[in-house]
Amino acid sequence: MPPGDVADKLQDEVIKLLYNDLSHPPATLIGKKYAWRSADGSGNNIADPDLGKAGSTYSRSVQQSHPLSPNELPDPGLIFDTLLKRDGFQNHPAGLSSLMFSFAALVIHSVFRTSHRDVNINETSSYCDLAPLYGHDQASQDRVRMRDGRGLLYPDVFAEDRLLLLPPxxxxxxxxxxxxxxxxxxxxxxxxxxGTYQDISKLSGAALAAQEEDLFQTARLVNCGWFGTVIFSDYVSCILGLVRLGSNWSLNPFGEMRNLDHSEFERGRGNACSVEFNCLYRWHATTSKEDEQWTQAMIEKIFPGKPLDTLTASDFAVGAKDAMAMLPDIHHWTFGNLQRQEDGSFKDEDLANMLKNSTEHPAGAFRARGTPECMRLHETMGINQNRQWGVCNLNDFRRYLGLKPFTTFLEWNSDPEIANAAEKLYGNIEYLELYVGLQAEEAKPVVDGAGLCPGYTISRAILSDAIALTRGDRYFTHDYTPFNLTAWGFADCQRQPDALGFGSALGRLFLRTMPEQFTPNSTYAFFPLMTPAAMEVFLKDIKQLDKYDMKRPTARASGQVTKDYAQVGNIIKDSKFIAHYQARARLVVPGKGFFSAPEDRSEQQRVLGALAGTSEATAELTKFFFEKTQELIRSNSFNLSGSKTRSVNLVRDVLKAVPIHWVADISGIQIKSSPSAHGDFTAVELYSMIGEIYSYIFLDVEPAKLMVLQERVQNHVKVLSQCIENGLGFSSNRLSISGIFSLFYRAKKPEEHAVVKQLHKLGYQSSREQANTILAIMVGAVELSVAFTNMVDLYLDSPNEDDIRKLALTGDKEGTASSNQTADGLAIQKDGRVFLDILAAGRNAQVFPEPETVNARRDQSGKKYIISDGISRCLGEDITIQIMSQVLRGVFAIKDLQRAPGNSGILYRFKDHDRPELNYAYLDEQKFISPWPTSLAVVYTGDA
Ligand code: HEM
Incomplete structure (x- = not known):
C-alpha cells in the first residue's frame, strides 16, 4: 500500500487492535507471592496492592445530592418504631429457609467488619476470601493455623469472633x-x-515451614473456590428463584470477555466495598422466629435488665467487647451450647442437627415492619452509621443504578399506612434515607426470576455487588488456575451443574464434611436454603419429587474397620452380613441378575464352568488375551525420532483396552477405532461406562455423587443390555444361547463347545437373564485392567519375571450386619457397617510369612487367600489367574521392554485415605479421583 493517510489509519487501527490484545499493565505476575492470598487481602490488584485491603476506608459509590443532615433527620429509634419494628411474623413468600440467611450472613461477614472505633474503616478485606474462617489479618490467621507442616487449621476452628453474636x-x-x-x-x-511434599517427620526448619505454607495457601485458594461456587450455585439459585424451576443455570462472572474493539473487558482489578452495599445488606427483617428468640436471649444476656429502647451504640461497643473478653481461647469457642470433643472437634450429629433445624425454619419476609424488636439497637446503629458515612438518599441510589426515582411515598410502598408514616417522618421522597428506603420498600412478589424477594432496589443492586466482588477478584479470575490450585483442587471446587439439587455445592459440602448425617438424596442436604415444606411443592410441580428424600434424615451409625485375618475371613463367608453392592445392583440391573443372587453362588460357579470349564475353552480364552495384548502393543506404538526405539502407553492403550476388547467380543459389541468410526463405542467409551457401573456397584463412591452416578449407571445398563441383546441376536431370538460365545469361538460351530452346552443346561431362557450374565462378566473385566497394571508395574523393575503367572488377587468389601453379631471378637450392631480390609488381612505375617515380599512360589494350598467379590467372583479365581498370566506374557515377551524415561514411565497413583476400599487411587482425565489407572509408558526396540 502506498504511504499516505489511508495507510497511516490502517496502521493505527492494527496497532490499537494488537495493543488491546493484552492487559495494560499486566493483570498478574508469576510466583507464589502472587499466587496466594495475603492474610489481609492486600495485593489483589498488583499495581495497587492496598486496594480492598483490611483496615482500609470504605468506598462510596454514589454522590449525595440532597442534604440529609443528622440534625434534621428523624430520630433513628422513632424510625425503627414506626417503619421497621416487626408487627407479627410472615413466612418468606418464596420458601427460603432460615439457613439461607445464615449463609448470607457468612457472605457479608467476609466483606464487612466496620470498626467500632472508626466507622469509616472496614477491618476486613473487600474480597470473598473467607476471612471469617482464615482471619482478617496475619495475627488472626496465626491463631487458627496448626503450622505443623500439613497446612491445617485446628479442628473446627474459625477466626471471626463477631459471628458468635449471630445465631449458631x-x-x-x-x-x-x-x-x-x-x-x-x-x-x-x-x-x-x-512430588514435592514429604512426610512431616522427615522435615524441619525452613523446609517444614515452606511445605506448611504451600499446603495451607493452596488449600485456602481451593476452599475459597468452594465458597465462590456455593455462592454461584445454591445461593444465586435461591436469589433468582431458579431452584423453583429445576434449573441448574447460573451466572458465570469470571471468564474472559472482549469488548467490540477486542480490548479486554475488565476483571480481576480489585474491589473496595462501598458504604451503600453495607447498607443494602442489612437483611435483619428475614430473621426467623427461632432466630429472633435466640437474638432476644443474647441481648438479655449481654445487657441484663436493660430496656431495649435505652440501649445506645456505645452500650453495644462496651457489651460486645465484654462478651468477647469472656471468651475462652479460640480452640474452645463454642456456640449453640455445643460441646467440643477431646480432639477439639464438634460431633457431626450436633452440627447437622442445627443445620436441619435451620433448614426447617422459614425465614421472614422482607418488608416494612418486619424486623424483630430485639434488633432495635442493631438497626439504630446502622442508621446512625449511614448518616456518619454521608450516604445518598434512596432516589440518588436508584438513579445511579439506572432505575426510575420514586415520585411519591405510595409509589415506594403501596401500603398507605407505611407510606403515610414515612411521609410524616421525612416530608419529601427525596429525603428518604437509603437505609430505611431500602429496608422498608415494598417487597417484590414471587414471580419468575425472583427468589429473594426484597424491595426491587435491593434485588437489582445485589447482583451488581456480587459481580463486582467476584469478577473484581484476581484470585477468582486471572489466578484461578489448575497450576495455582493444583489440578485436583481446581476440579474439586468447580461448580458441577449436573450435581443433585440442580448443581448444589452445599449438598456436596454437607455430605463430605458430615458423611453419616444425610441420605445421599436428602432435600436437607441438596436444598438446605429452602424449607423442605416449600421444596416439596416445587419438586412436585416439576415432577421431580421422587428423586429426593424429603424426610428429616437421621444419623447413620459410623462404620468399623477390621484388618484381622480371622474376622475378615469369617465375615466374608457369613450370610448374616450383607455387602452393600447387592442392594446397589438391584437398583440398576433389572430382573434376577448375576449380582442379585448372593445366597446362591452355585449359579455363578456354573456360568464360570461354562466359560472355561474345558481345556479347549480355556485354551481359546488364554490365546485371545495373549494375542490381543501383543496386537494392541503393536498398533498403539510409535517410533521415537531417528531411532528404532518404540514407545507405547501400556496402561492407557493396552492394559485397559484388552479386557474391553474381550468383553466386546463375547457380547457382540462392536468397538469403534475412533468416535466418528463405524461401531458401537470406542474402547475408552466402553471402559468408562463399565467402569462407572463397577464403581457404583462395588465401590464407596463419594456420597454426594452417588445419585447422579446411579442415574448414569441405570442408563448405561439399559444401553449395554440392549447392545448385548442386539449383538447376540437375543432380541430377535435369531441366535440361541449358543450365540453368546459364537464370536469368541469363531472357528467352530457354537453348539460344539462345552461352554454353550453348559449354558443350555443352565436353562437360561430369557434374553434379559442372558444379557445380565454377560453384563456381569463385563463389569468384572474392568477390574482386570487394574490387576494387569499392578502386576506389570510390580514386575517392570523386578527380576521375578518368570513368576508372573503365579500371583493372585485381593480386593475389599463393606458389609452390614443383618442382626447384632460378634465375629471373632468384633461386636457389630444390627445394621452396623464394617469395612473388611482384605488387603491388610492378606498381609498377616502369621498366615503368610514375609507378606511384603514378592514370592510367586509361596504355598497356596489350603485356600488361605481371602477372596472377595468383584473380578474373582465374576470370573472365578482360576480364570482370572490364567488371563493375567497371558497378558503379562504378552507384555514381557518383548525382551527389552522397559519403563519410558522420567515421569512417563511412572505409574502415577496415591493412597486416598478417604477411600479405604481402593488400594491405590488415580486422577482421571477431568482430574477427579478415580479407581482406574491412567498412564504408564514403556519403550522397547524389539518387534512386538
Ligand atoms: C438473627 C440474625 C442476625 C443478628 C443477630 C445480627 C446482628 C448484627 C449485629 C449485632 C450487627 C452489628 C455488628 C457490629 O457492628 O459489630 C450486625 C450488623 C450487620 N448485619 Fe446483622 N445480624 C443478623 C443477621 C444478618 C443477616 C442475615 C444479614 C444479611 C445478610 C445481616 C447483615 C448485617 C450487616 C451488613 C451488618 C453490618 C456489618 C458491619 O458493617 O460490620 N445480618 N448484625
Missing part, C-alpha cells in the same frame, strides 16, 4: 468450611501432584 447456624456453616480446608489440604498432600 452461621458458625456451623463456617465450621464446615473449616473442615473442608483440612480435607483439601490432606488431599493435596496425598495426591502430591508435583
Amino acid at each position: 447456624a452461621v458458625c456451623v456453616l463456617l465450621v464446615l468450611f473449616s473442615r473442608n480446608h483440612n480435607y483439601i489440604a490432606k488431599k493435596i498432600f496425598d495426591i502430591n501432584e508435583r
Whole structure:
C-alpha cells in the first residue's frame, strides 16, 4: 500500500487492535507471592496492592445530592418504631429457609467488619476470601493455623469472633468450611501432584515451614473456590428463584470477555466495598422466629435488665467487647451450647442437627415492619452509621443504578399506612434515607426470576455487588488456575451443574464434611436454603419429587474397620452380613441378575464352568488375551525420532483396552477405532461406562455423587443390555444361547463347545437373564485392567519375571450386619457397617510369612487367600489367574521392554485415605479421583 493517510489509519487501527490484545499493565505476575492470598487481602490488584485491603476506608459509590443532615433527620429509634419494628411474623413468600440467611450472613461477614472505633474503616478485606474462617489479618490467621507442616487449621476452628453474636447456624456453616480446608489440604498432600511434599517427620526448619505454607495457601485458594461456587450455585439459585424451576443455570462472572474493539473487558482489578452495599445488606427483617428468640436471649444476656429502647451504640461497643473478653481461647469457642470433643472437634450429629433445624425454619419476609424488636439497637446503629458515612438518599441510589426515582411515598410502598408514616417522618421522597428506603420498600412478589424477594432496589443492586466482588477478584479470575490450585483442587471446587439439587455445592459440602448425617438424596442436604415444606411443592410441580428424600434424615451409625485375618475371613463367608453392592445392583440391573443372587453362588460357579470349564475353552480364552495384548502393543506404538526405539502407553492403550476388547467380543459389541468410526463405542467409551457401573456397584463412591452416578449407571445398563441383546441376536431370538460365545469361538460351530452346552443346561431362557450374565462378566473385566497394571508395574523393575503367572488377587468389601453379631471378637450392631480390609488381612505375617515380599512360589494350598467379590467372583479365581498370566506374557515377551524415561514411565497413583476400599487411587482425565489407572509408558526396540 502506498504511504499516505489511508495507510497511516490502517496502521493505527492494527496497532490499537494488537495493543488491546493484552492487559495494560499486566493483570498478574508469576510466583507464589502472587499466587496466594495475603492474610489481609492486600495485593489483589498488583499495581495497587492496598486496594480492598483490611483496615482500609470504605468506598462510596454514589454522590449525595440532597442534604440529609443528622440534625434534621428523624430520630433513628422513632424510625425503627414506626417503619421497621416487626408487627407479627410472615413466612418468606418464596420458601427460603432460615439457613439461607445464615449463609448470607457468612457472605457479608467476609466483606464487612466496620470498626467500632472508626466507622469509616472496614477491618476486613473487600474480597470473598473467607476471612471469617482464615482471619482478617496475619495475627488472626496465626491463631487458627496448626503450622505443623500439613497446612491445617485446628479442628473446627474459625477466626471471626463477631459471628458468635449471630445465631449458631452461621458458625456451623463456617465450621464446615473449616473442615473442608483440612480435607483439601490432606488431599493435596496425598495426591502430591508435583512430588514435592514429604512426610512431616522427615522435615524441619525452613523446609517444614515452606511445605506448611504451600499446603495451607493452596488449600485456602481451593476452599475459597468452594465458597465462590456455593455462592454461584445454591445461593444465586435461591436469589433468582431458579431452584423453583429445576434449573441448574447460573451466572458465570469470571471468564474472559472482549469488548467490540477486542480490548479486554475488565476483571480481576480489585474491589473496595462501598458504604451503600453495607447498607443494602442489612437483611435483619428475614430473621426467623427461632432466630429472633435466640437474638432476644443474647441481648438479655449481654445487657441484663436493660430496656431495649435505652440501649445506645456505645452500650453495644462496651457489651460486645465484654462478651468477647469472656471468651475462652479460640480452640474452645463454642456456640449453640455445643460441646467440643477431646480432639477439639464438634460431633457431626450436633452440627447437622442445627443445620436441619435451620433448614426447617422459614425465614421472614422482607418488608416494612418486619424486623424483630430485639434488633432495635442493631438497626439504630446502622442508621446512625449511614448518616456518619454521608450516604445518598434512596432516589440518588436508584438513579445511579439506572432505575426510575420514586415520585411519591405510595409509589415506594403501596401500603398507605407505611407510606403515610414515612411521609410524616421525612416530608419529601427525596429525603428518604437509603437505609430505611431500602429496608422498608415494598417487597417484590414471587414471580419468575425472583427468589429473594426484597424491595426491587435491593434485588437489582445485589447482583451488581456480587459481580463486582467476584469478577473484581484476581484470585477468582486471572489466578484461578489448575497450576495455582493444583489440578485436583481446581476440579474439586468447580461448580458441577449436573450435581443433585440442580448443581448444589452445599449438598456436596454437607455430605463430605458430615458423611453419616444425610441420605445421599436428602432435600436437607441438596436444598438446605429452602424449607423442605416449600421444596416439596416445587419438586412436585416439576415432577421431580421422587428423586429426593424429603424426610428429616437421621444419623447413620459410623462404620468399623477390621484388618484381622480371622474376622475378615469369617465375615466374608457369613450370610448374616450383607455387602452393600447387592442392594446397589438391584437398583440398576433389572430382573434376577448375576449380582442379585448372593445366597446362591452355585449359579455363578456354573456360568464360570461354562466359560472355561474345558481345556479347549480355556485354551481359546488364554490365546485371545495373549494375542490381543501383543496386537494392541503393536498398533498403539510409535517410533521415537531417528531411532528404532518404540514407545507405547501400556496402561492407557493396552492394559485397559484388552479386557474391553474381550468383553466386546463375547457380547457382540462392536468397538469403534475412533468416535466418528463405524461401531458401537470406542474402547475408552466402553471402559468408562463399565467402569462407572463397577464403581457404583462395588465401590464407596463419594456420597454426594452417588445419585447422579446411579442415574448414569441405570442408563448405561439399559444401553449395554440392549447392545448385548442386539449383538447376540437375543432380541430377535435369531441366535440361541449358543450365540453368546459364537464370536469368541469363531472357528467352530457354537453348539460344539462345552461352554454353550453348559449354558443350555443352565436353562437360561430369557434374553434379559442372558444379557445380565454377560453384563456381569463385563463389569468384572474392568477390574482386570487394574490387576494387569499392578502386576506389570510390580514386575517392570523386578527380576521375578518368570513368576508372573503365579500371583493372585485381593480386593475389599463393606458389609452390614443383618442382626447384632460378634465375629471373632468384633461386636457389630444390627445394621452396623464394617469395612473388611482384605488387603491388610492378606498381609498377616502369621498366615503368610514375609507378606511384603514378592514370592510367586509361596504355598497356596489350603485356600488361605481371602477372596472377595468383584473380578474373582465374576470370573472365578482360576480364570482370572490364567488371563493375567497371558497378558503379562504378552507384555514381557518383548525382551527389552522397559519403563519410558522420567515421569512417563511412572505409574502415577496415591493412597486416598478417604477411600479405604481402593488400594491405590488415580486422577482421571477431568482430574477427579478415580479407581482406574491412567498412564504408564514403556519403550522397547524389539518387534512386538
Ligand atoms: C438473627 C440474625 C442476625 C443478628 C443477630 C445480627 C446482628 C448484627 C449485629 C449485632 C450487627 C452489628 C455488628 C457490629 O457492628 O459489630 C450486625 C450488623 C450487620 N448485619 Fe446483622 N445480624 C443478623 C443477621 C444478618 C443477616 C442475615 C444479614 C444479611 C445478610 C445481616 C447483615 C448485617 C450487616 C451488613 C451488618 C453490618 C456489618 C458491619 O458493617 O460490620 N445480618 N448484625
